[in-house]
Amino acid sequence: xxxxxxxxxxxxxxxxxxxxxxxxxxxxxxxxxxxxxxxxxxxxxxxxxxxxxxxxxxxxxxxxxxxxxxxxxxxxxxxxxxxxxxxxxxxxxxxxxxxxxxxxxxxxxxxxxxxxxxxxxxxxxxxxxxxxxxxxxxxxxxxxxxxxxxxxxxxxxxxxxxxxxxxxxxxxxxxxxxxxxxxxxxxxxxxxxxxxxxxxxxxxxxxxxxxxxxxxxxx
Amino acid sequence: xxxxxxxxxxxxxxxxxxxxxxxxxxxxxxxxxxxxxxxxxxxxxxxxxxxxxxxxxxxxxxxxxxxxxxxxxxxxxxxxxxxxxxxxxxxxxxxxxxxxxxxxxxxxxxxxxxxxxxxxxxxxxxxxxxxxxxxxxxxxxxxxxxxxxxxxxxxxxxxxxxxxxxxxxxxxxxxxxxxxxxxxxxxxxxxxxxxxxxxxxxxxxxxxxxxxxxxxxxxxxxxxxxxxxxxxxxxxxxxxxxxxxxxxxxxxxxxxxxxxxxxxxxxxxxxxxxxxxxxxxxxxx
Numbered sequence: 001x002x003x004x005x006x007x008x009x010x011x012x013x014x015x016x017x018x019x020x021x022x023x024x025x026x027x028x029x030x031x032x033x034x035x036x037x038x039x040x041x042x043x044x045x046x047x048x049x050x051x052x053x054x055x056x057x058x059x060x061x062x063x064x065x066x067x068x069x070x071x072x073x074x075x076x077x078x079x080x081x082x083x084x085x086x087x088x089x090x091x092x093x094x095x096x097x098x099x100x101x102x103x104x105x106x107x108x109x110x111x112x113x114x115x116x117x118x119x120x121x122x123x124x125x126x127x128x129x130x131x132x133x134x135x136x137x138x139x140x141x142x143x144x145x146x147x148x149x150x151x152x153x154x155x156x157x158x159x160x161x162x163x164x165x166x167x168x169x170x171x172x173x174x175x176x177x178x179x180x181x182x183x184x185x186x187x188x189x190x191x192x193x194x195x196x197x198x199x200x201x202x203x204x205x206x207x208x209x210x211x212x213x214x215x216x217x218x219x
Numbered sequence: 220x221x222x223x224x225x226x227x228x229x230x231x232x233x234x235x236x237x238x239x240x241x242x243x244x245x246x247x248x249x250x251x252x253x254x255x256x257x258x259x260x261x262x263x264x265x266x267x268x269x270x271x272x273x274x275x276x277x278x279x280x281x282x283x284x285x286x287x288x289x290x291x292x293x294x295x296x297x298x299x300x301x302x303x304x305x306x307x308x309x310x311x312x313x314x315x316x317x318x319x320x321x322x323x324x325x326x327x328x329x330x331x332x333x334x335x336x337x338x339x340x341x342x343x344x345x346x347x348x349x350x351x352x353x354x355x356x357x358x359x360x361x362x363x364x365x366x367x368x369x370x371x372x373x374x375x376x377x378x379x380x381x382x383x384x385x386x387x388x389x390x391x392x393x394x395x396x397x398x399x400x401x402x403x404x405x406x407x408x409x410x411x412x413x414x415x416x417x418x419x420x421x422x423x424x425x426x427x428x429x430x431x432x433x434x435x436x437x438x439x440x441x442x443x444x445x446x447x448x449x450x451x452x453x454x455x456x457x458x459x460x461x462x463x464x465x466x467x468x469x470x471x472x473x474x475x476x477x478x479x480x481x482x483x484x485x486x487x488x489x490x491x492x493x494x495x496x497x498x499x500x501x502x503x504x
Binding site: 101103104105106108109126127129130140188190192199201205206 | 372376377391454484487488
């Protein structure tokens, strides 16, 4: 093979590698869900989320997912949330999914929230029966972990397609936590709730926009 | 080989050996007495101390070998460097069966001796703490029947700890008393993790359905790092926390406080068992 041919081959290999890297970066950037800002500003803001058993639309209609309500009151398929720094964040989560259960009852105890107490359907609760849990809302780097009570298996009028409405069977979980300095924190459901994936931790559990997201704390 | 070259080789060999001996005489005591006390994993437990002693010995044995190789190369680069600039063949080498045999026997003996020593340290003098011994430990320290059992439970992605002699309560925090033999019973609720308590000299796999036992006897109070040493998923890096070695009175006080702190969860705990097979797999098989 001539020197020119060898150089051309190497150049083609480098170009192919660069194209793959560019494709990966572009895919990552374009697939990142939109940012949903909390309602309100420092020193107090509110986040409203819902969890659904199956999203109901593409690209993964049968994946379990979170949704967030934007300040205009519209449900957005996103888990990238923006909240103010040095503030109390009041969170309301409408839980439309049924129970999965916890592998360790310790996950049933809310942590990192005001008064170590959440309210479930208006009642204060310091620990959730592990068999009744459906998901958790956890921000490990902020020490926040809150179990979410599932809808009873035999509940009537269960939601099948997101976004679900309050007319459908749900539980309401409320709690507050405090933010400190600005930063970007990953949050996650820690219940192995990904149906059809090894040990329940694949697919939606590791995909932004589903059971995995970012909390952007901004100054 | 020319007559002149033959006459020079012994002198070079003696020089290399002398330089090597001097360097080794300087380096070996430095390794043992200066670097040695700082080698991992420290001296917090008798088991960690045994592992550190093994590391000191291994390093002290490896340094002369490394020095021999380095001395030979540096000497060759300096003395046998071609100063003429011309490319010429050197004298032919035919090898020396005696030297080759000596090298193979010596290095083989060192490797085998270190394997025996390392195995002895892992299994006997550190009571298997460095790797865990499974449910039926091969070597058990004296008084093991009175050891304080502490169950280490791994799960994605958190460590929890149960104390069966104190009612089986469970805690997110780990504390053990000093000067007390502790038997860690390491298991997992989901996938394979690895309980690595660095300063204690403990690294035991946490396997679902397996009670992996490791003994430690802490020599003094203090903090120790806990890590998961088995890549276990998205939040593997989050499985890190600090444990504590407390004096016996402080440990008893800690037990009392920890029971109160975690009381709200205790009623939901499964009865204490060597292993657990959590039932909630309705969704995730």
